[in-house]
Every structure is written in C-alpha cells, then in structure tokens.
Amino acid sequence: MELALSLGEPPARPAEKIVGERGRPSTKLKLGFCMELGGGRERRGEEDEEEIGGDRNWEMEEREKRRRSVDSPVQLNLLQLVPLPRQEMGFPWSTENRNLEATTRVLDVNQVPSAEEAAAMSSSPNSTVSSFHVDFAGGVGMSAAAAADLERASSRASDDEDNGGSRKKLRLSKEQSAFLEESFKEHSTLNPKQKLALAKQLNLRPRQVEVWFQNRRARTKLKQTEVDCEYLKRCCETLREDNRRLQKELSELRALKTSQPFYMQLPATTLSMCPSCERVSSNSSSAAAAAAAAANQTSTAAPTAGSIPPTGSDKPPVPFVTSLFPKPRFYPFARQPSAAS
DNA sequence: TTCGAGCTTAAAATTACATCA
DNA sequence: TATGATGTAATTTTAAGCTCG
Numbered sequence: 001m002e003l004a005l006s007l008g009e010p011p012a013r014p015a016e017k018i019v020g021e022r023g024r025p026s027t028k029l030k031l032g033f034c035m036e037l038g039g040g041r042e043r044r045g046e047e048d049e050e051e052i053g054g055d056r057n058w059e060m061e062e063r064e065k066r067r068r069s070v071d072s073p074v075q076l077n078l079l080q081l082v083p084l085p086r087q088e089m090g091f092p093w094s095t096e097n098r099n100l101e102a103t104t105r106v107l108d109v110n111q112v113p114s115a116e117e118a119a120a121m122s123s124s125p126n127s128t129v130s131s132f133h134v135d136f137a138g139g140v141g142m143s144a145a146a147a148a149d150l151e152r153a154s155s156r157a158s159d160d161e162d163n164g165g166s167r168k169k170l171r172l173s174k175e176q177s178a179f180l181e182e183s184f185k186e187h188s189t190l191n192p193k194q195k196l197a198l199a200k201q202l203n204l205r206p207r208q209v210e211v212w213f214q215n216r217r218a219r220t221k222l223k224q225t226e227v228d229c230e231y232l233k234r235c236c237e238t239l240r241e242d243n244r245r246l247q248k249e250l251s252e253l254r255a256l257k258t259s260q261p262f263y264m265q266l267p268a269t270t271l272s273m274c275p276s277c278e279r280v281s282s283n284s285s286s287a288a289a290a291a292a293a294a295a296n297q298t299s300t301a302a303p304t305a306g307s308i309p310p311t312g313s314d315k316p317p318v319p320f321v322t323s324l325f326p327k328p329r330f331y332p333f334a335r336q337p338s339a340a341s
Numbered sequence: 342t343t344c345g346a347g348c349t350t351a352a353a354a355t356t357a358c359a360t361c362a
Numbered sequence: 363t364a365t366g367a368t369g370t371a372a373t374t375t376t377a378a379g380c381t382c383g
Contacts, residue, residue, distance in 0.1 A: 169358045169371050189351080211372060214351070219370085221352090 172212070176202050180209070184216050 172180070179202060187194065190213055192206075199206040 171359070171371085192350095208371080210350090212370095214353095215370065215372085217351080218353075 170208075172204075176204065180212050180216070184213065188217055188220070189213065 180198070183190075183194075183198060190198065190209065195206045195209050195213075198204075199209045202209070
C-alpha cells in the first residue's frame with residue numbers, strides 16, 4: 001500500500017472572487033450606503049471616484065478635515081459609532097440592514113455628550129477618533145473605565161500625530177474587533193466600497209480595515225492548515241494500522257497457502273478482496289466488476305466525502321485516501337482536477 | 342490582436358509593538 | 363522590575379489580474 005501525500009504545494013488562487021475586487025469598477029450591487037463625515041467637504045457624486053484609491057482619498061480627506069478644523073473649528077460634526085447589541089448591528093452591504101442610522105449616530109463634538117453617549121463612546125474606536133482632539137472634559141458622569149479608555153485613545157492619537165515616523169501599534173477595541181469579525185463571517189474579502197464603509201463605521205482608516213482582513217485571512221488559513229495537518233496525521237495513523245493488519249493477513253494467507261496446497265490450484269486473481277465492501281470474489285472478471293461497483297458505490301453513496309469524482313468511465317476508481325475526508329472542503333495542498341487531464 | 346507599462350489587490354513573509362505570565 | 367512568549371497590527375515583497383495606449 002502506498003500513500004503519497006503532497007504537502008506544501010502552492011495553493012491555487014482561490015477561484016471565488018469577491019465582486020469588485022482588484023479595483024475593477026465592478027460593484028454590480030449598488031450598496032445604497034451613503035454616510036457622510038460631517039464637517040467634511042462636499043462629496044456629492046464622488047463615491048465612484050472613491051472606489052479606487054480610497055486610501056489616498058481618505059488621507060486627502062483627513063488632511064482636508066484637519067485643515068478645516070484649524071480654519072473653522074466650529075460646526076464639526078463627527079460621525080461616531082455608538083455600539084449596539086449584536087443583533088442590532090448591521091453591515092453597510094448587508095441586505096438585511098440598510099438602515100445605517102440604526103447603528104450609528106452623529107455626535108456633535110462641539111457639544112458635551114450626555115453620560116450615556118460618553119459611556120458609549122468610551123468603548124468605541126480608539127484609533128483615529130481623536131485625530132480631531134475630541135476632549136469631553138472628563139465626561140460628565142463618565143465611568144472611570146470609560147474615561148481611561150477615552151484618555152488612552154486621545155493620547156494614542158496625539159502620539160500618532162507627534163511622532164509620525166515611528167510605527168505605532170494600535171489595539172482595536174473589542175467592539176471594533178467584534179464588528180470586523182462579524183463582517184469577516186459575511187465576506188472574507190472586501191471590495192473597496194465595503195472597506196470604506198467599514199472604515200467609516202468603525203472610525204478606522206480603510207488601510208487598517210484592509211490590513212485587519214489580510215491578517216484575519218492569514219490566521220484562518222493557518223488554523224485550517226493546523227486542522228488539516230491533524231486530520232492527515234490521523235489518516236496516516238489509520239492507514240498505517242490498516243497496512244499492519246493487511247500485512248498480517250497476507251502472511252497468514254501465505255502460511256495457509258504453504259500448509260494447504262489445494263488452494264494453489266486456483267488462479268491467483270480469484271482471491272481478490274474488495275477493499276471497500278471486504279467481499280471476496282471468485283474470479284478475476286467478477287472481482288474487477290465488484291471493485292468497480294464498490295468504487296461506484298463510494299462515489300455515489302458518499303459523494304460529499306471529499307473524494308474526487310471519476311472523470312470518465314475509463315479512469316481508475318477513486319483513490320481511497322481522498323475519500324477519507326469527512327466533508328468537501330478546500331485543501332490547499334490537494335491537486336485540483338484539471339480540465340485537461 | 343499582441344505586448345508592455347502601470348495600476349490595484351491578495352497572499353505570504355516578516356517586523357515590531359503591546360500585553361501578560 | 364526584567365524577561366520571554368504570545369498575539370496581532372503594520373510593513374514589505376511577490377504574484378496575478380485588469381486597463382489602456
């Protein structure tokens with residue numbers, strides 16, 4: 001018995017591509033998501049241009065906002081995410097929840113927030129929220145934790161501004177992480193619009209959202225690889241056990257053969273056992289038929305077992321190893337059946 | 342139609358920072 | 363308090379796909 005495992009083969013590029021990927025203007029679904037950063041410039045009709053090179057636009061926008069905040073420090077409305085219970089959270093691209101006002105509220109930073117608002121904000125994004133140097137003057141009725149959180153966020157942001165050269169690492173808040181996690185469940189890749197929407201909603205830079213998704217995909221893949229590895233180890237152990245058993249049987253049969261030469265009169269092919277149904281056939285043609293039937297049974301009775309379906313009647317039966325996988329999954333190391341072969 | 346430049350994004354590898362035991 | 367381990371945000375490199383001239 002021979003088991004050939006090919007690990008480490010470069011995975012084929014995932015076949016499924018998210019709509020609108022690679023900067024193609026292919027966002028077929030019009031998302032109907034339009035949020036405005038209050039105090040920002042007039043942005044009517046700019047959504048399409050923003051689709052490509054959103055980061056650059058965002059940065060320009062940020063610069064513009066900072067400039068405006070200096071030029072005219074009044075009337076700056078900051079769109080601030082107020083966390084809601086999970087079931088009320090919705091994604092900008094979600095068909096179930098298009099009503100983003102339900103998940104966000106616009107806070108006017110020129111007003112001292114209420115205790116509830118301040119508390120809500122304390123658990124909200126901590127990264128770029130205070131690019132605007134929001135100072136709620138200690139927050140009326142704000143909890144200590146909330147105040148500390150806010151303080152951290154604002155000091156972090158001021159650090160960002162102070163030493164722009166060094167690589168400062170922000171820690172996403174639990175809410176941000178949870179929201180990103182949820183959106184990752186919906187889409188493991190983002191098109192530019194989704195990225196922008198998420199970034200706006202979480203008050204992060206689009207680049208940060210993008211990086212988070214990249215890292216998240218990497219983590220997912222790593223985890224999957226570990227799981228696959230464990231599974232293959234178990235498969236290997238099972239096969240080793242089978243091999244031992246078969247070797248033992250073989251030696252027993254050989255011993256039987258030498259002690260009872262009567263059976264030698266039969267052709268060698270008559271004692272073939274179908275490895276699937278473990279039935280012994282009496283002649284070579286019926287044995288082949290049984291094996292074929294078994295193979296058919298394997299491929300039809302358990303088509304979802306991860307086995308590669310036979311591509312043609314003249315092809316050899318399904319390798320048993322491939323059918324060991326419990327469910328159809330993408331195995332990065334599994335050679336995909338090519339159309340040519 | 343083909344080709345190459347220029348662009349974008351994703352994956353992979355790596356670095357660097359924050360946190361914790 | 364120092365330190366190593368760990369998690370993860372951020373960066374860099376590479377490859378692939380697309381558009382356009």
